[in-house]
Amino acid sequence: MRVGLLTGGGDCPGLNAVIRAVVRKGIEVHDWDLVGFRNGWQGPMTGDSRPLGLDDVDDILARGGTILGSSRTNPYKEDGGADKIKKVLAEQSVDALVAIGGEDTLGVANRLTEDGVNVVGVPKTIDNDLDATDYTFGFDTAVHIATEAIDRLRTTAESHHRALVVEVMGRHAGWIALHSGLAGGANVILVPEREFDVEQVVSWVERRFERMYAPIIVVAEGAVPVGGAEVLHSGERDAFGHVRLGGVGQWLAEEIADRTGKESRAVVLGHTQRGGTPTAYDRVLATRFGLQAVDAVAEGDFGTMVALRGTDIVRVKLADATAKLKTVPEDRYTEAQVFFG
Amino acid sequence: MRVGLLTGGGDCPGLNAVIRAVVRKGIEVHDWDLVGFRNGWQGPMTGDSRPLGLDDVDDILARGGTILGSSRTNPYKEDGGADKIKKVLAEQSVDALVAIGGEDTLGVANRLTEDGVNVVGVPKTIDNDLDATDYTFGFDTAVHIATEAIDRLRTTAESHHRALVVEVMGRHAGWIALHSGLAGGANVILVPEREFDVEQVVSWVERRFERMYAPIIVVAEGAVPVGGAEVLHSGERDAFGHVRLGGVGQWLAEEIADRTGKESRAVVLGHTQRGGTPTAYDRVLATRFGLQAVDAVAEGDFGTMVALRGTDIVRVKLADATAKLKTVPEDRYTEAQVFFG
Amino acid sequence: MRVGLLTGGGDCPGLNAVIRAVVRKGIEVHDWDLVGFRNGWQGPMTGDSRPLGLDDVDDILARGGTILGSSRTNPYKEDGGADKIKKVLAEQSVDALVAIGGEDTLGVANRLTEDGVNVVGVPKTIDNDLDATDYTFGFDTAVHIATEAIDRLRTTAESHHRALVVEVMGRHAGWIALHSGLAGGANVILVPEREFDVEQVVSWVERRFERMYAPIIVVAEGAVPVGGAEVLHSGERDAFGHVRLGGVGQWLAEEIADRTGKESRAVVLGHTQRGGTPTAYDRVLATRFGLQAVDAVAEGDFGTMVALRGTDIVRVKLADATAKLKTVPEDRYTEAQVFFG
Amino acid sequence: MRVGLLTGGGDCPGLNAVIRAVVRKGIEVHDWDLVGFRNGWQGPMTGDSRPLGLDDVDDILARGGTILGSSRTNPYKEDGGADKIKKVLAEQSVDALVAIGGEDTLGVANRLTEDGVNVVGVPKTIDNDLDATDYTFGFDTAVHIATEAIDRLRTTAESHHRALVVEVMGRHAGWIALHSGLAGGANVILVPEREFDVEQVVSWVERRFERMYAPIIVVAEGAVPVGGAEVLHSGERDAFGHVRLGGVGQWLAEEIADRTGKESRAVVLGHTQRGGTPTAYDRVLATRFGLQAVDAVAEGDFGTMVALRGTDIVRVKLADATAKLKTVPEDRYTEAQVFFG
Structure with a gap:
């Protein structure tokens, strides 16, 4: 054979x-x-x-x-x-x-x-969005890499009293954001399955600063704000023909900086999440x-x-x-919110 | 409350x-x-x-x-x-x-x-031996650390044409040996659930050498040879009152060296498997x-x-x-044997 | 006291x-x-x-x-x-x-x-740009993290036959780019100390593709093309008031894609290089x-x-x-060029 | 040519x-x-x-x-x-x-x-014991791996209020012990260059326990106690023909346990220190x-x-x-002692 x-x-x-x-x-x-x-x-x-x-x-x-x-x-x-x-x-x-x-x-x-x-x-x-299987290989590695990055970013956030927005993979499903956010101890996690309210995000961020810590916000690349502000995705071309490197993560970092007056930076993990051993x-x-x-x-x-x-x-x-996309269910997202702020 | x-x-x-x-x-x-x-x-x-x-x-x-x-x-x-x-x-x-x-x-x-x-x-x-749950936390970390060690040992085995025996945790259940052995590409995996035949182990080792590679043998600390040769466990005191550091791993490395004439070394991962992040x-x-x-x-x-x-x-x-110990079932062990030798 | x-x-x-x-x-x-x-x-x-x-x-x-x-x-x-x-x-x-x-x-x-x-x-x-000391702490960690990222990106580049541009820290001195580029086996390394010629970069990239491998280009954030095309730095605001995430790395990835017709992606390591243990x-x-x-x-x-x-x-x-900035000397850069292409 | x-x-x-x-x-x-x-x-x-x-x-x-x-x-x-x-x-x-x-x-x-x-x-x-060069490659990797192991062992020592003895490579020179001990925050470092007094080691260990922490002792495989107790090296055969896995590390762990009444364990890092990327x-x-x-x-x-x-x-x-072995000089060892206990 x-x-x-x-x-x-x-x-x-x-x-x-x-x-x-x-x-x-x-x-x-x-x-x-x-x-x-x-x-x-x-x-x-x-x-x-x-x-x-x-x-x-x-x-x-x-x-x-x-x-x-x-x-x-x-x-x-x-x-x-x-x-x-x-x-x-x-x-x-x-x-x-x-x-x-x-x-x-x-x-x-x-x-x-x-x-x-x-x-x-x-x-x-990588995205773990296939409904017919509990997990697919590649997902654990992506979450592992994103979590290591969040661990690293936490110390720099704390030392500089900055908000750090980490954009991870996940165009349609927020599994990487959810799991790496939980594993990295993120203070806000945003997923494509649920439109986010920037005001709410800002209030979590401010609560975190008030407690004298620096906030880490983990956002899936496919997350969108309520009302659908025009947020470009990473990799898309903007009105001037330039490829965007950071999409919603970059947008959100600017919003947070503008609304809180605190320094805020975005990091886009990109292809490092899908390579290597x-x-x-x-x-x-x-x-x-x-x-x-x-x-x-x-x-x-x-x-x-x-x-x-x-x-x-x-x-x-x-x-x-392949009939059904597996997205993050409501209860898994709600469960995670206890760690927000 | x-x-x-x-x-x-x-x-x-x-x-x-x-x-x-x-x-x-x-x-x-x-x-x-x-x-x-x-x-x-x-x-x-x-x-x-x-x-x-x-x-x-x-x-x-x-x-x-x-x-x-x-x-x-x-x-x-x-x-x-x-x-x-x-x-x-x-x-x-x-x-x-x-x-x-x-x-x-x-x-x-x-x-x-x-x-x-x-x-x-x-x-x-750590041992993943509780029947009532699919997995327990700590097990994945232990497997991760053991796999990293096997990855490292492979290059030193190849460069020196040596057999390397890696003793991992698992007194009664061979889950860490099975998973780290699979993940590390071990050429023999030995678990407490099944007595091993030294002659059989040696034949796998020799087959590996014949193919011009160096063998890695992963052995759970609780594995025992057929017939129950008196193998001390790591941590037990020998007849002279000294604590044994390497148990079956050390014993097996000596047997392999004696029977094949090839250099053979044991490494006991010990407590590194249960610490750290x-x-x-x-x-x-x-x-x-x-x-x-x-x-x-x-x-x-x-x-x-x-x-x-x-x-x-x-x-x-x-x-x-806690009624039942979860051990490695026959079919999971047989499945892994395709990679032996 | x-x-x-x-x-x-x-x-x-x-x-x-x-x-x-x-x-x-x-x-x-x-x-x-x-x-x-x-x-x-x-x-x-x-x-x-x-x-x-x-x-x-x-x-x-x-x-x-x-x-x-x-x-x-x-x-x-x-x-x-x-x-x-x-x-x-x-x-x-x-x-x-x-x-x-x-x-x-x-x-x-x-x-x-x-x-x-x-x-x-x-x-x-982090940048190792102080002349009075051989090395400063933080630099080795930054190089280590960048090298790990390059190792990871190599496999994804190879699998997809893509060029990958990795933008690392270094506004005025190219030490991180030079060392992580050498350690990661980069096919092109660009530093602020020497203006780069896009045509030359493209020829290295094409040579690499011809040899059936995928090129990795490591570029310090402060590197500039000959003639000084207007390349924004990461973190600067563009004409429309938006903060740029990827500067020269993003710009270069677009140039390579345009000139070679091959897929080309940028990754900006950013703050992950300065955090963590x-x-x-x-x-x-x-x-x-x-x-x-x-x-x-x-x-x-x-x-x-x-x-x-x-x-x-x-x-x-x-x-x-602090009198003198320590930059990458000519001979160290020339030495590295043997690995380009 | x-x-x-x-x-x-x-x-x-x-x-x-x-x-x-x-x-x-x-x-x-x-x-x-x-x-x-x-x-x-x-x-x-x-x-x-x-x-x-x-x-x-x-x-x-x-x-x-x-x-x-x-x-x-x-x-x-x-x-x-x-x-x-x-x-x-x-x-x-x-x-x-x-x-x-x-x-x-x-x-x-x-x-x-x-x-x-x-x-x-x-x-x-690996041992960094060549006088003609500041450093040799391989040494940094060995120190890195030993330090990671010490980091991991610290948490298990603390949780169980145990002394942990880590035996690292170094038959004639204590560089790996010195650097990994400094990097891992060891509470005692023992090198071949200087015979150690078990009583002194015990007093450092006890001081550490009194301060409510658990001690980590890093010992080079070639370290010997004052008076030259007969300590076998890892890899040597004992009186009964068995290869010793742990040499001085295992011996010392037993001594500490006997003299302090505290649990004490040895870990021998062995060949993991010289393999891998x-x-x-x-x-x-x-x-x-x-x-x-x-x-x-x-x-x-x-x-x-x-x-x-x-x-x-x-x-x-x-x-x-190759005329001269580079050993750890007196002042480098003394400098490190400020961290003992």
């Missing part, structure tokens, strides 16, 4: 751990041939692939990124993309695919399944996902995605897997 | 995060008076306590250890211990206790409940445990312990909580 | 280590009374001080920031500032001051010496500075500053200490 | 950074052919070598260990060893050697120079050493070793370089 692998979408610590686990179990237990396709769905469309042996994956567990490269190519967005994939798989005698990726990659995997390709999905999202938690989760994906392929259980439920790795239908 | 807190048993990263969450929510939401008892059950037996206000807990989230101190004192192992506790609680007008600790501490909590004291338990064990994961889990403990007290739901189930914090009966 | 301490200017990992060393040696060896003045020169101007005993400094060695707070107050910029200081020192019977700070703080220290106050200076600058190197250096400052006070050797020369801690005249 | 490289002796973080710098500058600036000999002096004796190109060293800067492997082989300890080396160098047309290693490796390099081989040495010792400091130092070694070869300045003096990289005669 010959099994192909690919990684799609934004990179994420743990991708290499999945690849290693699939290759290792595929060879050791099933004696498969393993093939790595390069740069997401581009690989199986163009035939760009390489064989993957034990030595290729021996030293990659602890490395960030993906040895296969990634892309956002979507075969269903170009003419005959799916047919190209089928043709390449036939030419290279690939019987099944393990596709590691986020919502888009898994959506393609689902449609390919419907089109008769043997696919098993492995979920990947995965945490032990993510390495274990990614490894277990990979092992389960091999089982699914071996059992011919295609059209499925592996997922975490409690402490178990289970399988769910790809069709259901 | 007046609520007491204590921390018992071995220390564990995250204890301070629980204390902070209880104090913060107790004061901010319920306007309680909070009292910290010192050194485990010693505190409520002798009356050694201090008030806990917001300022006392403002800066402790990221700190290892416990600001309340700890001990292994068991009130049921001395005459009238439980009565002393009741008397102290009455004198200090403490209406309820939040007891943070492992099997022993929670066992006492359960008996005190039967004796009419209002107690809510918060589980704590908690990981973000453990800070969030400990914080959520603390918040839920406050809810339990507020609702008068005594005799319960907070626990993690999937992504939810729930409550279980203290009586059931 | 009664000795005062203060910390001025931007905060810097290691300030607390100096404070601890001064208090510890002052008490243990000389039996002095130690007094901490709050918020830089504000403290001795207003009399805002606190006694410092052994317990106050027992737990601060590893903490970032400064327990004394800081400010940029300059007594010579307001009427009678120096006289206020003399009056406060007399009122509080303070015989000598240890002033820990950068160019401005030490400049004040020097003028106060001329005005008859007993001062010993301890140099502090100091590295071991900085803790040792700061501690030794503190011990030497006590010796200087004990010997009545005022108007001096402690400094590192090779492996020795020496003293230099305050008057000479 | 054709230049060979080798790494000898115990491994050390930064070896790969030296290799990378030599290869990179050798190719980019001088257009040399570079050859890597495997496993120390074994390589040039047996001819075991590989060509080294830019791609071989592109990704190794941050990695611990050495891609060339290492050994303790000494050509002067076997018949005709030096002649074998000359023959291999002639056969492979290698014009000059860059030898990276400690005292033994550099001693061989010196004798080979006398025997007419073109050698440039690069010093490497180098600190930024060591990466920069190792890189600069490599660049300077290339300059020495290019200038035909053989029989020299590169060294750090202040902030400069200089060259010294190999003959002088």
Whole structure:
């Protein structure tokens, strides 16, 4: 049997751990041939692939990124993309695919399944916004990095009696903000799921200053103020054609400075959150996902995605897997508010 | 209302995060008076306590250890211990206790409940061996530290073509060995749940050398060889009255050297695994445990312990909580073997 | 004898280590009374001080920031500032001051010496731009943090075939850029000491892509393009009144994207570089500075500053200490260019 | 021109950074052919070598260990060893050697120079005990790791009111103990340079407990008690043939427990101190050493070793370089004692 692998979408610590686990179990237990396709769905469309042996994956567990490269190519967005994939798989005698990726990659995997390709999905999202799994790998690493940054920023905030706004990832879901904010002891946490009232934020900030501490505000990049002031996102171009580095975080730091008269600074963590070596938690989760994906392929259980439920790795239908965005529920946000101010 | 807190048993990263969450929510939401008892059950037996206000807990989230101190004192192992506790609680007008600790501490909590004291338990064990909860805080930190050490040792093993044996915590359960071994890419993992065959270990080690890599063997301190060779545990006194530093790890390194003729070294991680700042994961889990403990007290739901189930914090009966040791199941260990050798 | 301490200017990992060393040696060896003045020169101007005993400094060695707070107050910029200081020192019977700070703080220290106050200076600058000392504490920590970030960004750059521009601190001197760029294996390093040619940068970037790797460009915030394109600094307000988060780094990322057609992103490390626990190197250096400052006070050797020369801690005249900015010399920059592209 | 490289002796973080710098500058600036000999002096004796190109060293800067492997082989300890080396160098047309290693490796390099081989040495010792250079790479990383461990152990010591003895590397020189002890805030530091009095150690320990803190004792593996009690070193075999894991650290922990009645534990950091990614400091130092070694070869300045003096990289005669062991001087040890107890 010959099994192909690919990684799609934004990179994420743990991708290499999945690849290693699939290759290792595929060879050791099933004696498969393993093939790595390069740069997401581009690989199986163009035939760009390489064989993957034990030595290729021996030293990659602890490395960030993906040895296969990634892309956002979507075969269903170009003419005959799916047919190209089928043709390449036939030419290279690939019987099944393990596709590691986020919502888009898994959506393609689902449609390919419907089109008769043997696919098993492995979920990947830094943002932890996939409803079908308790957690995805990469999220713990992102939270870990953001928390370390908050720990560092606290001392500089205290020494200078400044407010510090930390903008973390999370365009549609506030999980990274919520968890790193809780772990870092943030005094305000703002998430996309709930519009924030700048006046309320300022009152928390002022309460913190009154208690003789300096406030840390953690804000997800997708958070928006009530009434929807025109806040640019990081990475968007402004009216003058310049890419914004800091979006809502920068905007908020200025608002706080203007309204409180205190110094206020923004820090945008950006891509540091998604690179580098995965945490032990993510390495274990990614490894277990990979092992389960091999089982699914071996059992011919295609059209499925592996997922975490409690402490178990289970399988769910790809069709259901990406149906619903997992956002921060009301009660988790309310629970955190006890630490505000 | 007046609520007491204590921390018992071995220390564990995250204890301070629980204390902070209880104090913060107790004061901010319920306007309680909070009292910290010192050194485990010693505190409520002798009356050694201090008030806990917001300022006392403002800066402790990221700190290892416990600001309340700890001990292994068991009130049921001395005459009238439980009565002393009741008397102290009455004198200090403490209406309820939040007891943070492992099997022993929670066992006492359960008996005190039967004796009419209002107690809510918060589980704590580095070893992750409590069946009633998916995970306990402290475990992720221990695995993180052990994994970092394995990462470091790999390069020295490779450069010198040596076998390196890493002895990690786990007297009765092999969770730390299993998870750090998976995360660190160990070539052999040995756990207390399954007696190991030295010949088998040696064959994995030799296979690894043949592939031109150096083997890392992760062994839980409680692992024992088949047939039960007399292996001393770390910390036990040998026949000559000297405390052993390395137990099975040291023994195994010598066996490997003798049988393979290769250099082999042992490293015993010891107390570094349980100290220092908690990981973000453990800070969030400990914080959520603390918040839920406050809810339990507020609702008068005594005799319960907070626990993690999937992504939810729930409550279980203290009586059931410590009934069963959670050990590494057969299938989790078998699954990991694909990486051996 | 009664000795005062203060910390001025931007905060810097290691300030607390100096404070601890001064208090510890002052008490243990000389039996002095130690007094901490709050918020830089504000403290001795207003009399805002606190006694410092052994317990106050027992737990601060590893903490970032400064327990004394800081400010940029300059007594010579307001009427009678120096006289206020003399009056406060007399009122509080303070015989000598240890002033820990950068160019401005030490400049004040020097003028106060001329005005008859007993001062010993301890140099502090993240930027390492003080000519009178080989290194200052805080610099190693800043380089360490920037290097960690570069390590992380490398994997995300490689996976996505992107150019990543990392903007680090250094308004006038490129030491942090040079050292973190060397340590992180940057493919281009840009410093304020030498105007850069965008075309040259682009050619290094393209060479790197041709070799099938992704380029990392490390740029000091004060670096400027040849011809002086109008590049805003981070923190400055643009024409529309908005504070710029990313200055030259953001500008350069856009230029690279425009000229190469490759994706290019900027990350601005910002305040994370100056907060948090100091590295071991900085803790040792700061501690030794503190011990030497006590010796200087004990010997009545005022108007001096402690400094590192090779492996020795020496003293230099305050008057000479701040006379010259230490910038990256030509040969150090040329040496690094072998790694460009 | 054709230049060979080798790494000898115990491994050390930064070896790969030296290799990378030599290869990179050798190719980019001088257009040399570079050859890597495997496993120390074994390589040039047996001819075991590989060509080294830019791609071989592109990704190794941050990695611990050495891609060339290492050994303790000494050509002067076997018949005709030096002649074998000359023959291999002639056969492979290698014009000059860059030898990276400690005292033994550099001693061989010196004798080979006398025997007419073109050698440039690069010093490497975790222990920092080479007198001819201010610092060697690897030392900062070892101190960093030991300090992190001490930071972690402090919280567990405090929570349990225990004494913790941390045994660090340093058979003949106490630099790692001194620097990590200062950086970690140790309450006692013991070095090989000065016999320690157990009674004195106990009095410091007791003073610390009286002040309501828990003591951390940092002890170099080569430290010995006054009168020379028979303390085994880590790694030596005891009277019963068993390898000792903890030497003086374990012995001291037992003594403290016996004499104070307090719980006392030993932790032996062992090989974790020499593995893993180098600190930024060591990466920069190792890189600069490599660049300077290339300059020495290019200038035909053989029989020299590169060294750090202040902030400069200089060259010294190999003959002088290993003549003298650099131990902790009296005044540096006395200076540290202000923090004892």
